[in-house]
Amino acid sequence: MEGVPQQFDHPEDEAQFRRPAAGVELYRAHIVRHAFEPHTHEAFGLGAIESGVERFRYRGADHLAPPDSLVLMNPDELHTGRAETDGGWRYRMIYLDPAVVERVSGERGWWFGQAVGHDAPRARRVGALLDRLWHEDEPLAFDSLLFALLAEFRTHARTAKPAPAEGALRFAPVVDYLRANLDRRLTLDELAAVAGLSPFHFLRRFKAQYHATPQQMLMALRLFEAKQRLARGEPAAQVAAAVGLADQAHLTRAFANRYGVTPARYQRQVTNAPSPARGRGLG
Known part of the structure; x- marks a missing residue:
């Protein structure tokens, strides 16, 4: 790359x-x-x-x-x-x-x-x-x-x-919707409809609740899912497509910006490091 x-x-x-x-x-x-x-x-x-x-x-x-x-x-x-x-x-x-x-x-x-x-x-x-x-x-x-x-x-x-705040309860379906559609190009209108609000009213309320825009939340969820897939050994190009990123280079930039390592390096670290406790500890 x-x-x-x-x-x-x-x-x-x-x-x-x-x-x-x-x-x-x-x-x-x-x-x-x-x-x-x-x-x-x-x-x-x-x-x-x-x-x-x-x-x-x-x-x-x-x-x-x-x-x-x-x-x-x-x-x-x-x-x-x-x-x-x-x-x-x-x-x-x-x-x-x-x-x-x-x-x-x-x-x-x-x-x-x-x-x-x-x-x-x-x-x-x-x-x-x-x-x-x-x-x-x-x-x-x-x-x-x-x-x-x-x-x-x-x-x-x-x-x-x-107990979750009223806003968290209202926007929980939106976060679930984001998780379920990581590989799609979503629109503000689409997310606002899930929340039952007008688009920019939804954006303002969402930002006030999560201190992040829906786009920032979507990218955070995409990269977390990428992290899980990389840890399972999936190829980076396949991971990028699965979480809705443009290509492997996009995955590399976004992953490094959020987790401090490239996807390739992260995958080597978590899959190649000696770990006899895996699968045997935490019984």
């Missing part, structure tokens, strides 16, 4: 993924110049800032995550990310399907009210646990570490998810 970079523009920018078990994705990165476009992981995004400061947009507000702080993101929330300090920021994350959190914790309804937790000792413990999870290849040890990790986050978690 001529003209499409295989790495970040800045040589110090680096991001790596691993998928050691179903419903579990590990991530570590040092980001200096790259600015992540709105994206979603559709999973709990939990982690720790090791150095530097991250600025990210989440749920309609800007947040700063300084060194030795926790990052606490709920599923399905679009967010951005960029460095607030000249040297960038270094951090580790784990993305956990809600079903995994429920199975490991034994509790339903985990939810985080604050996006950043200012808890330096706990953040350092979380960082150490995430590093051990990255390198652990024994299924029993992996599950034990995951249990210990969620115990660290328990203090910051609520156990009753707040």
Whole structure:
């Protein structure tokens, strides 16, 4: 794909993924110049800032995550990310399907009210646990570490998810419609009809609810679906067509802008990394 970079523009920018078990994705990165476009992981995004400061947009507000702080993101929330300090920021994350959190914790309804937790000792413990999870290849040890990790986050978690706002209920069918039609060219009129509103009234209400336009939401959902397909080993060209992108080059640009790696590199990382825990852990 001529003209499409295989790495970040800045040589110090680096991001790596691993998928050691179903419903579990590990991530570590040092980001200096790259600015992540709105994206979603559709999973709990939990982690720790090791150095530097991250600025990210989440749920309609800007947040700063300084060194030795926790990052606490709920599923399905679009967010951005960029460095607030000249040297960038270094951090580790784990993305956990809600079903995994429920199975490991034994509790339903985990939810985080604050996006950043200012808890330096706990953040350092979380960082150490995430590093051990990255390198652990024994299924029993992996599950034990995951249990210990969620115990660290328990203090910051609520156990009753707040009731969805009226707007979320109204626009849930629209989001479902977007998910079901990722490969199509959708129109504002079409989405507004699903919501039962006039087109630009719908756009204004949708943006107020999700802090993103329908197009931004659609692209975030497309790239998340691309991520799942790449992790299953599907060819990038096939993935691009399945999620409604123009071609493989379009997929590469859009994927790198949101996740910090090219589709090819992401696929190598999550399918080729040693992971004996896969399919045997989280029993």
